[in-house]
Every structure is written in C-alpha cells, then in structure tokens.
Amino acid sequence: MLDYQELFEKIPDGITLHDAEDASVIDANEQFCEMLDYTRSELLELGFEDFILNEPPYTIERAEEYIQKAATDGPQTFEWRDETKAGDPIPVEVHLRQTNLDDRQCILAVVRNITDRKERERELKRKNERLEEFASVVSHDLRNPLNVAQGRLDLVREECDSDHLAAITRAHERMETLIEDLLTLAREGDTTLKLEEVTLADVIARCWQNVETAEATLHIDTTHTIQADHARLQQLLENLIRNAIEHGGADVTVRVSDLVDGFFFEDNGPGIPEETRERIFEAGYSTLNEGTGYGLQIANEIAVVYGWNITVSDADDGGARFEITGVTLNE
Structure with a gap:
C-alpha cells in the first residue's frame, strides 16, 4: 500500500493523483470512485479525458492547460464538469497542486461535488x-x-x-x-453589501432629518465607527425612528447609545408588550390600524443580511429598546 493511501481515504472529498507529464491516473480514493460510480480498478485503466464532460468550456485541452499551470505556475482552483460512468454530468470544484511521490512529479487533484x-x-x-x-x-x-x-x-x-x-x-x-x-x-x-467605515452618530442624525419627527427629541450618545453599507444602515435606522414616532407619539424621546458589540435604540413610549415581541418582526404585523406592518420586518431583514442580531426589550423608562449586536466596530 502506498504511504499516502491512509490520507486519501480520510479526506471526505474525491482525490486523484496524476502523472505530471501525461496526466495519466496514478491513483484515486474511494470517495472519487463513488462520486463517478466507478470501481478503483476501472478508474486506473482510464485516462483523465475519459471522466470529464469534454464539452465547451470543459474540454480536454482546457483541462490539460490547468494541469500544466499547476506544474509550472502553482496551485489552481476552478469549477469543472466531470462525467459519471453512466454519462451524467456532475459539477465539481477542483484544486490542483504539484507534489512529488518517490521522486516522481505528480499532480494532486482534490475534487468536491458541488x-x-x-x-x-x-x-x-x-x-x-x-x-x-x-x-x-x-x-x-x-x-x-x-x-x-x-x-x-x-x-x-x-x-x-x-x-x-x-x-x-x-x-x-x-x-x-x-x-x-x-x-x-x-x-x-x-444580499450584496458595500461595506465602508461609517460614523454611527452622523448617520443617525441624517436619518432623523429624513423622517417626519414632529416634536420628538433625539439624544445621540454613541461614539462608534462601524463597518456598514451606508444605504442599508440608513434604511434600518429610519424604520426604527418611524416606529418610535408612530407608537411613542409626536413628543417621544429617542436615545441611541453604544453596546460592546453594537448599539441600542430606545424610546420612552408605551413599550412593546412581552407577549407580542415574537411577532413584531413578522410581515404585515402592526398594533396600529394605520400601520403597514413592514417597517420592523425591513429592519430585521437588513440586520440578517449583515449577520447582526436585533432584539427587543424594555427600556429603562418603560419604552421599547432595540439592541443591535454582532456589529463590526472600527478601533
């Protein structure tokens, strides 16, 4: 048994070993055989051209180019189409690198079914x-x-x-x-995000100007600079502001301040009853007749895109408190 055989069989992906000069198959692990529905002895009798799709752009010539580049230019990673024994195409991701086996130059291919x-x-x-x-x-x-x-x-x-x-x-x-x-x-x-360095206080102040806030009051106590998509962050904050105005009244007071890994947004309105907190992020859910029920869902969806968490609890003075955590902070 070859020294590398145990490693071959422990790796969950398919692996083949090729001669660096003619690309002939020297060995293949069981995972690769099962992927293409060949026995190991059958595969070793084949050339690599026998189990690739060989239809543009997945041609024999292009495969040979990748093998040559792995030998001369370093590791190669690309998507490909192999072909099973029954002739069915299968999408794979291939990693090629040159290696030496008993002073013989070889190309190691790690093949993942995608x-x-x-x-x-x-x-x-x-x-x-x-x-x-x-x-x-x-x-x-x-x-x-x-x-x-x-x-x-x-x-x-x-x-x-x-x-x-x-x-x-x-x-x-x-x-x-x-x-x-x-x-x-x-x-x-x-879900594409254009991340940039954003001063949270500046964005909040700008959002406050964009929303009809009547006689409401804003206190900004944050010094955080964060990584965020400016447009998406603005959507999130403006929806939280609208929610505070709609539920807290025209003279509501809103405060934004820092958390260790994010920030919180709270108001001194009537708050959100604990029994309804699980539903406030649902589409169309609103406790107001004139509410659309989409504002907080939009805020939550944006947080999900970022990989942030948004939770609701009671503010110190009884209003609603939204905590946004998992935020990437700039030192």
Whole structure:
C-alpha cells in the first residue's frame, strides 16, 4: 500500500493523483470512485479525458492547460464538469497542486461535488428574478393608478373643499408608504453589501432629518465607527425612528447609545408588550390600524443580511429598546 493511501481515504472529498507529464491516473480514493460510480480498478485503466464532460468550456485541452499551470505556475482552483460512468454530468470544484511521490512529479487533484451548492445558487437566482418581477409590478401597476388618483384629488381641491379630502390624502399617503415598504422588501433579495467605515452618530442624525419627527427629541450618545453599507444602515435606522414616532407619539424621546458589540435604540413610549415581541418582526404585523406592518420586518431583514442580531426589550423608562449586536466596530 502506498504511504499516502491512509490520507486519501480520510479526506471526505474525491482525490486523484496524476502523472505530471501525461496526466495519466496514478491513483484515486474511494470517495472519487463513488462520486463517478466507478470501481478503483476501472478508474486506473482510464485516462483523465475519459471522466470529464469534454464539452465547451470543459474540454480536454482546457483541462490539460490547468494541469500544466499547476506544474509550472502553482496551485489552481476552478469549477469543472466531470462525467459519471453512466454519462451524467456532475459539477465539481477542483484544486490542483504539484507534489512529488518517490521522486516522481505528480499532480494532486482534490475534487468536491458541488451539486447541492449549484442547486442553491439556481434557487437563489430564481428567487431574485421573482423578486425583481414583483418589484416591477409594484412600481408600475400600483404607482400609475395611484398617481392618477392623486392628480384627480388635486383637481377636486381646486373645485371644492371638503373634510373628506384630508382622509383621501391620508389614504394615498398610506398607499405610498406601503408601496415603498414592499419595494424595499423586494430589494432585500439582493444580499450584496458595500461595506465602508461609517460614523454611527452622523448617520443617525441624517436619518432623523429624513423622517417626519414632529416634536420628538433625539439624544445621540454613541461614539462608534462601524463597518456598514451606508444605504442599508440608513434604511434600518429610519424604520426604527418611524416606529418610535408612530407608537411613542409626536413628543417621544429617542436615545441611541453604544453596546460592546453594537448599539441600542430606545424610546420612552408605551413599550412593546412581552407577549407580542415574537411577532413584531413578522410581515404585515402592526398594533396600529394605520400601520403597514413592514417597517420592523425591513429592519430585521437588513440586520440578517449583515449577520447582526436585533432584539427587543424594555427600556429603562418603560419604552421599547432595540439592541443591535454582532456589529463590526472600527478601533
């Protein structure tokens, strides 16, 4: 038995050993044999070209190029398509490196079956396509009739005055808010983050200016500089601010301060009953008749994208306290 054989069989991935000059198969572990449904003796009688797909871009010529580069330029990592004994293609990730065995130059190939990964990628792509289609429908099919209704309302105001017009205006504003929230949720299908150094206090102050805060008061007690996507962080904070204003009233006091691995956001409003805390991040859940129920869900979804945790508890003065932890801080 070859000295490396025990190592071969302990590694969960498939492994093949090739001659560096002609790429012939010197050895293969049991995992690789099972992956392609060959016996070891069958594989050793084959050339490497017999178990690759050999369809563009996974051709014999390109495989030979990778093997040559592993011998001359160093380790190579790439995705590939092998072919089972039955002729079925199988997606794999291949790591090639040169090694010596009994003074013989060889190429060691570690081959991982990535079928499950590729299926997850396809499912994520399908999900994002559906979300993009949904966002397009929301943007076009809902905004257009809303714009018409708002235009007609302006014309009615020029012709008459009625207490009903204010109610119609509020209904339009709620529809606009709902559309914006739905679009934001749809965009959360894109988990790409553009991380940069962000001064938390500056972003909070800017968010406060962007939201209608009436007579509310803001106390900023944070000195943290964090790694964050500015746009996503702004969405998270603005939704927390709106939630405080909507539930705490026009004169609510909001305070933001530091935690060891993040920050907290609290108000002196009525707080959130313990029995409803598990539901506040659910889509559409709201304790207010005029609430859309999406604001806190959006905040939570953004935290999830970051890998942060957002929890709710009682503030010292009885209001709601949201703690955002797992944040990367800059020293």
